[in-house]
Amino acid sequence: MSSNESASRRSFLKGAGGLAAAGAVCPFSGASAAAGTAMPGAAAKGITPEARGPSRSESVPFDGPFQAGILTPLQNHTCFVALDLETEDGPAVKALMQRWTEAARRLCRGQTVAPLDGDPDKPPADSGDALGLGPARLTITFGFGAGLFEKNGVDRYGLKSRRPAALIDLPRFNGDQLVPGNTGGDLSIQACADDPQVAFHAVRQLARIADGVAQLRWIQNGYNAQFAAKDTPRNLMGFKDGTQNPISSRPGDVHAICGGKKFYSGSPEKVVWADGDDQGWMRNGSYMVARRIRIFLEHWDRTAVSFQEEVFGRRKVSGAPLTGKSEFDPLDLDATDKDGNPIIGENSHVRLGSAATTGGAEILRRAYSYNDGLNFVAERWPPWHQGLEYDAGLFFICYQRDPRSGFVRIYDGMSKLDLLNQYATHVGGGLFLIPPGTGGPGGYIGQSLFEGVALRAAPATNLSKKSAAY
Amino acid sequence: MSSNESASRRSFLKGAGGLAAAGAVCPFSGASAAAGTAMPGAAAKGITPEARGPSRSESVPFDGPFQAGILTPLQNHTCFVALDLETEDGPAVKALMQRWTEAARRLCRGQTVAPLDGDPDKPPADSGDALGLGPARLTITFGFGAGLFEKNGVDRYGLKSRRPAALIDLPRFNGDQLVPGNTGGDLSIQACADDPQVAFHAVRQLARIADGVAQLRWIQNGYNAQFAAKDTPRNLMGFKDGTQNPISSRPGDVHAICGGKKFYSGSPEKVVWADGDDQGWMRNGSYMVARRIRIFLEHWDRTAVSFQEEVFGRRKVSGAPLTGKSEFDPLDLDATDKDGNPIIGENSHVRLGSAATTGGAEILRRAYSYNDGLNFVAERWPPWHQGLEYDAGLFFICYQRDPRSGFVRIYDGMSKLDLLNQYATHVGGGLFLIPPGTGGPGGYIGQSLFEGVALRAAPATNLSKKSAAY
Numbered sequence: 001m002s003s004n005e006s007a008s009r010r011s012f013l014k015g016a017g018g019l020a021a022a023g024a025v026c027p028f029s030g031a032s033a034a035a036g037t038a039m040p041g042a043a044a045k046g047i048t049p050e051a052r053g054p055s056r057s058e059s060v061p062f063d064g065p066f067q068a069g070i071l072t073p074l075q076n077h078t079c080f081v082a083l084d085l086e087t088e089d090g091p092a093v094k095a096l097m098q099r100w101t102e103a104a105r106r107l108c109r110g111q112t113v114a115p116l117d118g119d120p121d122k123p124p125a126d127s128g129d130a131l132g133l134g135p136a137r138l139t140i141t142f143g144f145g146a147g148l149f150e151k152n153g154v155d156r157y158g159l160k161s162r163r164p165a166a167l168i169d170l171p172r173f174n175g176d177q178l179v180p181g182n183t184g185g186d187l188s189i190q191a192c193a194d195d196p197q198v199a200f201h202a203v204r205q206l207a208r209i210a211d212g213v214a215q216l217r218w219i220q221n222g223y224n225a226q227f228a229a230k231d232t233p234r235n236l237m238g239f240k241d242g243t244q245n246p247i248s249s250r251p252g253d254v255h256a257i258c259g260g261k262k263f264y265s266g267s268p269e270k271v272v273w274a275d276g277d278d279q280g281w282m283r284n285g286s287y288m289v290a291r292r293i294r295i296f297l298e299h300w301d302r303t304a305v306s307f308q309e310e311v312f313g314r315r316k317v318s319g320a321p322l323t324g325k326s327e328f329d330p331l332d333l334d335a336t337d338k339d340g341n342p343i344i345g346e347n348s349h350v351r352l353g354s355a356a357t358t359g360g361a362e363i364l365r366r367a368y369s370y371n372d373g374l375n376f377v378a379e380r381w382p383p384w385h386q387g388l389e390y391d392a393g394l395f396f397i398c399y400q401r402d403p404r405s406g407f408v409r410i411y412d413g414m415s416k417l418d419l420l421n422q423y424a425t426h427v428g429g430g431l432f433l434i435p436p437g438t439g440g441p442g443g444y445i446g447q448s449l450f451e452g453v454a455l456r457a458a459p460a461t462n463l464s465k466k467s468a469a470y
Numbered sequence: 471m472s473s474n475e476s477a478s479r480r481s482f483l484k485g486a487g488g489l490a491a492a493g494a495v496c497p498f499s500g501a502s503a504a505a506g507t508a509m510p511g512a513a514a515k516g517i518t519p520e521a522r523g524p525s526r527s528e529s530v531p532f533d534g535p536f537q538a539g540i541l542t543p544l545q546n547h548t549c550f551v552a553l554d555l556e557t558e559d560g561p562a563v564k565a566l567m568q569r570w571t572e573a574a575r576r577l578c579r580g581q582t583v584a585p586l587d588g589d590p591d592k593p594p595a596d597s598g599d600a601l602g603l604g605p606a607r608l609t610i611t612f613g614f615g616a617g618l619f620e621k622n623g624v625d626r627y628g629l630k631s632r633r634p635a636a637l638i639d640l641p642r643f644n645g646d647q648l649v650p651g652n653t654g655g656d657l658s659i660q661a662c663a664d665d666p667q668v669a670f671h672a673v674r675q676l677a678r679i680a681d682g683v684a685q686l687r688w689i690q691n692g693y694n695a696q697f698a699a700k701d702t703p704r705n706l707m708g709f710k711d712g713t714q715n716p717i718s719s720r721p722g723d724v725h726a727i728c729g730g731k732k733f734y735s736g737s738p739e740k741v742v743w744a745d746g747d748d749q750g751w752m753r754n755g756s757y758m759v760a761r762r763i764r765i766f767l768e769h770w771d772r773t774a775v776s777f778q779e780e781v782f783g784r785r786k787v788s789g790a791p792l793t794g795k796s797e798f799d800p801l802d803l804d805a806t807d808k809d810g811n812p813i814i815g816e817n818s819h820v821r822l823g824s825a826a827t828t829g830g831a832e833i834l835r836r837a838y839s840y841n842d843g844l845n846f847v848a849e850r851w852p853p854w855h856q857g858l859e860y861d862a863g864l865f866f867i868c869y870q871r872d873p874r875s876g877f878v879r880i881y882d883g884m885s886k887l888d889l890l891n892q893y894a895t896h897v898g899g900g901l902f903l904i905p906p907g908t909g910g911p912g913g914y915i916g917q918s919l920f921e922g923v924a925l926r927a928a929p930a931t932n933l934s935k936k937s938a939a940y
Binding site for chain 2: 079116122124133136194200215216302371392
């Protein structure tokens with residue numbers, strides 16, 4: 001285990017509140033003296049442990065063996081974008097990743113994307129809306145969709161042979177209603193920060209750099225409430241969200257009992273980091289699945305508490321499993337009531353999501369709530385209300401070493417059986433490969449992919465014409 | 471001046487940073503010992519003045535002679551909704567305002583909307599997503615659209631004779647592209663808080679209470695970055711936003727020099743509170759104009775800094791007027807360059823907005839940025855880009871004693887002449903009358919309107935059928 005890994009690990013070992021920890025313990029902190037200290041930034045700024053954020057002056061280093069924004073304690077806001085590559089030129093894509101890396105490094109330090117050179121007759125190097133704001137724990141996590149390797153059967157950039165087997169085309173799951181305009185993309189950027197303006201500012205500068213090479217395809221903004229450090233956040237359904245997340249638990253905690261067997265919490269590192277089995281360049285990378293999950297909040301709010309708890313398999317206020325007393329008690333999947341029915345129902349969300357049911361599948365959840373206004377819904381349940389309803393729900397994001405043994409295995413069962421599906425519909429998302437980190441200040445994101453391969457180049461005129469327009 | 475007014479006033483007199491003050495000085499604080507003390511909550515919680523928020527445990531009292539959320543120091547998040555009344559029953563509207571008031575009182579204290587009675591076989595009294603979150607300086611500000619008084623010429627509830635002259639139908643301004651689905655409404659609720667989940671939670675509980683009486687028409691979420699207390703916030707155009715807002719200035723500050731005459735900053739109270747001239751029940755009320763202003767950020771980002779500064783009449787980084795050195799220097803509208811042209815251009819945003827140009831018109835701005843994803847734009851400027859662009863900009867909100875002498879007078883000129891109009895389009899909004907506050911814990915919002923008038927009732931069967939469905 002590298003020293004960076006061990007620094008991030010110690011913060012998880014502090015306890016179950018890791019997901020919502022008050023100060024950031026930077027997973028890739030270069031300052032080893034600070035590593036492992038709980039809330040160094042918070043102490044310096046005089047913020048009490050009661051409040052998690054904001055941490056305006058705290059930064060999370062961009063460089064490291066892994067990308068930041070995965071094991072980094074959850075920030076309050078996210079701005080996620082997927083982009084379509086519009087160039088046929090492989091070197092242009094590589095150059096974009098180099099420019100993006102340079103830019104992201106500056107942004108994550110709380111700097112403008114490029115120095116403001118002061119020439120008043122040029123467009124500003126930076127849009128300026130984050131001037132005076134701190135880094136606010138900004139992380140920028142880049143991803144590659146399948147389209148970088150192969151699109152409509154075409155090896156666009158000469159990278160097809162380097163596509164890892166784990167970068168599958170996601171199957172169509174039961175109930176999927178994915179809208180093309182909120183689905184897929186050749187590249188992804190997830191900016192997370194404790195300030196929404198910092199997150200959007202980062203995405204906007206990066207999109208501008210991509211001009212002529214990649215075009216925004218969809219954006220999803222999301223937030224997490226500022227729960228106290230010791231509390232698991234609640235989602236818009238009012239339930240605690242993330243109790244059994246590997247980052248919230250201590251490795252060795254018993255998560256579930258099933259068939260008399262105990263199931264233990266896994267290590268976050270083992271859950272998320274790929275080993276590069278079939279493609280060595282993917283070592284220290286990961287895979288991210290994003291799902292825009294619309295939740296029918298009006299319908300949910302008219303549902304009896306007892307049924308809400310049956311749906312989840314947990315108590316609403318305490319978060320305890322129906323077989324336990326407090327939030328972190330293990331799920332007893334064997335326990336039955338006096339009629340012999342399982343107390344945690346066969347179709348409950350926690351049972352279907354448990355490693356005990358999925359054969360040990362594990363993911364790291366890093367989800368945000370979203371709230372995008374209203375649109376028309378014709379309800380399929382009494383009293384068959386029709387009208388404008390909240391377009392709100394969960395922007396579910398998870399990381400794993402391999403989506404085939406992670407999200408796909410878990411959600412395949414859930415999509416067919418979960419009681420929650422009455423209230424939630426997947427309406428967008430994608431699968432993105434998360435390349436390893438830069439390794440240090442001299443590297444760039446995607447380097448292990450782009451180096452040592454003959455990139456396919458487009459005729460130069462094509463590209464220069466496009467760039468010259470701006 | 472009431473003691474509440476004087477308490478809120480003292481906080482403005484602290485200096486120019488009032489808009490972004492760290493802790494809330496509750497405008498209607500019942501505790502006179504605390505009134506006038508700078509940042510009492512911040513001191514108690516150990517938050518340094520550097521950071522404005524969040525203030526999870528701070529609350530702003532709901533009751534008072536005026537509604538909160540107007541002179542309250544700006545929170546970081548807003549969730550605004552407009553609703554259409556779908557009842558024909560006047561007493562049902564009055565009952566809704568009474569229920570909303572009770573609910574808002576609890577929500578602003580950080581409580582669930584109603585006690586959780588624990589009957590598991592009923593839908594929960596509260597959706598639960600704010601359990602464990604503090605009040606986060608939540609304010610809930612209710613508004614009445616013209617449709618409460620008269621719709622399509624019909625006096626729906628017997629309130630037509632009580633419509634104040636100031637509640638005009640907004641004129642169509644030059645360039646308006648208002649989308650019906652984001653415009654108007656019979657009622658409005660603006661929830662503002664330092665946590666987006668707290669703001670949305672409040673709106674969701676209130677909308678649920680309205681079931682059968684009023685239906686959501688549109689929602690707009692917005693945010694303000696967490697700038698340091700001493701700094702004027704920047705909007706998405708990267709310019710400081712609100713330098714000349716009455717709440718940011720000291721009464722008596724010189725704002726502008728024009729024709730050799732000095733123009734002074736007004737008092738926020740005089741700007742916002744109506745005196746109830748033609749309708750006595752409106753005393754201590756206000757008028758709110760909301761405008762959803764889409765800003766073409768991609769186009770703006772390709773514009774030279776010098777032209778951006780010409781558009782605003784201010785420097786981008788410092789916020790100083792083009793005729794001054796620092797942000798709070800007065801606008802010298804008389805100053806000319808060596809060719810005799812005004813330094814602050816005839817079509818600049820600050821000149822057109824200045825009381826010197828508008829004949830003394832004043833408003834209190836309380837705007838939020840919004841960021842609602844992407845949609846298709848065919849640009850009308852070189853290089854005539856077509857494609858997906860940010861649906862982002864400013865959710866402009868202002869308060870005034872009378873919109874005819876406030877927003878309408880200011881924006882009429884701006885809509886025709888402002889250089890900014892190349893980059894911004896008004897795509898939604900509305901005018902809402904803000905009734906006075908409850909006056910105290912026994913009152914309700916709208917009481918002075920609904921009491922002492924014969925409300926028109928619908929046949930009882932009509933209403934009870936609708937309610938019984940739930």
